[in-house]
Amino acid sequence: MSALRKPLENPTAPSERPLPRRRVAPQGQRQPKPKNQYQGVAVETGLKVIVNGVLSVAAIATLANLFPYYWSQQSKLQELRTQVRSTEKEVAELQSNFNRSFDPTQAGSVMQEQSGRLAPNQRRVVLTNQNP
Template sequence: MNAIEPLQPHQQPAPNSRVVPRTRRQPRRHPNRAIAIETTAKLAVNVVLSAAAIAALAQLLPYHLSQQTKLGEIREEVKRTEKRVNRLSNNFSRYFDPQQAKSVMQEQSHRVDPSQRQVVWLDNNTSDE
């Protein structure tokens, strides 16, 4: 069973055997078909991404315009507030100026300094009857 098999001389194919010629592949009818499919797929993806970007911009445009309007309103409010702050700052420095203390007290209390003379205007058109 475990006997060694005798070596057989190398057999050569019989001259009678027929060699079947290989069939030739037909040349591809569409040699650039894969490239065309890949390019079409890339183009489709880019069109979809562009459409999404345009849709996002279309939604953001009204928001941007409303924010610009609000910003303009805030800037106007800041200008008005700055004017008010400047006016109040000037008044503050005037109120605490010792040289103007008497005039400020007279303005706010409607009292007259005793050393000051009061002037009363009379209407000349009135006739005494």
Template sequence: MNAIQPSDPSLKPQDPRRVARKRSKRRRHPYRATAIHTTVKLVVNLLLLVTAGSAIAKLLPYYLSQQQKLHEIQAEVQSAEERIERLRADFNRYFDPQQAKSVMQEQSNRFEPGQRPLILQK
């Protein structure tokens, strides 16, 4: 009666077979956490890849239209530069004092007194 009895039955040593079973379950799937982690990474990366691909697919037509507009504008700038160069050359010619006489003759039908008009006929 005076003997000390254990107050909690869970403090009894566990059956060695149960301990062995728990260890064997752990040994069956030692890389399970790593496999799950890698699978989640792959799924997330695939989703990012699909999202990026769809974004690029949506932006590609816009990019192509902008490139076409850029080429049109560059062609217009080129033609405007050619026109400006031609006008600048004409401006320099019209206001050159050495060529003033020939410009006046081109723009009017007057000739110098000693010059004869040349008329071409078939």
């Protein structure tokens, strides 16, 4: 049975595929380091800080200009609310008078108030001062 087996490959024998070769950078062609390699990043960061500072100052100035406008609008709103309350009271009075005018049970008294006439079964009473 051992004759029927395939012979094992020799692990030390070279394989059929060649191994890829590593590239080695030549030592003499390195680029010289700049004097300050972070100078570009520092300039960019500085510009960002300056631009953000200018934008912040502009935003604060705009807000400072908006506050007086806001306060004036609030005072106008307060005046309007006061006027609305007084107008609502007036409307409520007029509504009650309107309802009273069209109430059939009070129609006689309303006509008497508006015309000055008395009902036939009533007499006018006039008070006079007896002491001169």
